[in-house]
Amino acid sequence: MSSRRDFVKTAALASAGMAIVPETAFGTSSSLNDSKLKLAFIGVGLRGTNHLNNALQRKDVEITAICDVDPKRIEIALGNIAKAGFKKPNVFGENDLDYLNLLELKEVDAVIIATPWLWHTRMAVDAMKAGKYTGLEVSAANTIEECWDLVNAHEETGSHLMILENVCYRRDVLAVLNMVKKNVFGELLHFTCGYKHDLRHVKFNDGKTAYGKGVEFGEKGISESKWRTQHSLLRNADVYPTHGLGPIAVMADVNRGNRFVSMTSHATKGVGLHKYIVENGGVDHPNAKLKWKQGDVITSTIETANGETIIVTHDVNSPRPYSLGFRVQGSQGITDFDYHTRRIFVEGKSQGHSWEEMDTWLKEYDHPLWKKHGEYASGSGHGGIDFFLMNAFVASAKQKIAPPMDVYDAAAWSAVTPLSEASIENNGEPQGFPDFTRGMWIKRKPYNWIKETY
């Protein structure tokens, strides 16, 4: 999800929801230890500030340190921390490597990393080596080597890494996961998913989203356009696979009795960014001369060890409504679900061969977590999913246990970027996924997502 638009229909519940805060929503349940988690943030840009604000709603964390190389972002973060009545944290950000000093602090148990992609693996590896419980924004890694770096750091240090894939907590995603686990769709066969989000024209001003016609990036850009657009210029790859693929991988028990085996990828030509720049900056704008490497629509097909296929789409440079395009299909039924479509067909339950509206199914299979905290969570960002994400992170970090989405998931989901690049480069040649679990996927047990603990 991008924090730059609010797709969430329930956002209006925000202020109402905040007033009714269940005690357990703050992870104060006595089954977890009562001490506060000492939490630090590396990167308090747009996304890091979302995470910070969610942490500031909790009674079971202290914010002990923040780091960002942009003093304006530090100022915003410190303002929010003070406003929430939290103690002033240690501040870092003198230079690009100042995060290493933050990691030396004893008063940091866990760290959330929300920096540009090229910093992710490096910072996460350093954090694990420093013994910190590590939360890492998506995607986790840019190359296969980086995927292994994450796995190796975890295995060498015993420190855990949670990939912060918030879409796994979407209400409809968790309800469909519940249906999958209760065998509504029968034996799983096929999935679709992707990141289809028009990212051409977003500007950001003074901490509030504003939609503009910006055609600048890099040094002249703001927030993600400072660093993300560069990837479209230089890489023909699905550079952002996890919002779609994470939830599907969870449903298919990937790395836990199943694994991604191979993938083919194809790219269309890339015309969207050039067209946009010409239309909004003029044909003489220097950026109109650039040759964009990334195809506008990138389609990958993954095969799993258990005989399923997953079609993953990356589509961010064309005019289009937002969609993650979820489809789950099995031997007994099928669903397409998204913010714009919710339909299902289950043999023996649905009429004839017709799609049916999914609302009653979603209610029946609503996840226990959403039943419990949904009203409060709706105020936390991205329609509530960020609340559940933070809750799971804090609970896992406090107990020092493996998180729901771990380092093997981070590696396998992120590997789509370099593998799609290699496949596209070689006319769709299949690329094998490394087995990041080193064979352990065969006996690793699925994480129990359908429990109500946190």
Ligand SMILES: NC(=O)c1ccc[n+]([C@@H]2O[C@H](COP(=O)([O-])OP(=O)(O)OC[C@H]3O[C@@H](n4cnc5c(N)ncnc54)[C@H](O)[C@@H]3O)[C@@H](O)[C@H]2O)c1
């Ligand atoms: N899960 C979601 O819904 C979601 C939404 C938006 C962004 N993201 C992800 O979050 C990450 C950050 O995205 P963003 O939109 O916040 O970008 P951003 O550019 O707004 O924030 C990144 C921050 O990192 C800081 N930074 C850069 N190098 C640094 C360094 N060496 N040390 C310390 N700070 C450094 C920058 O100054 C900036 O403030 C990306 O991985 C992005 O893909 C996820």
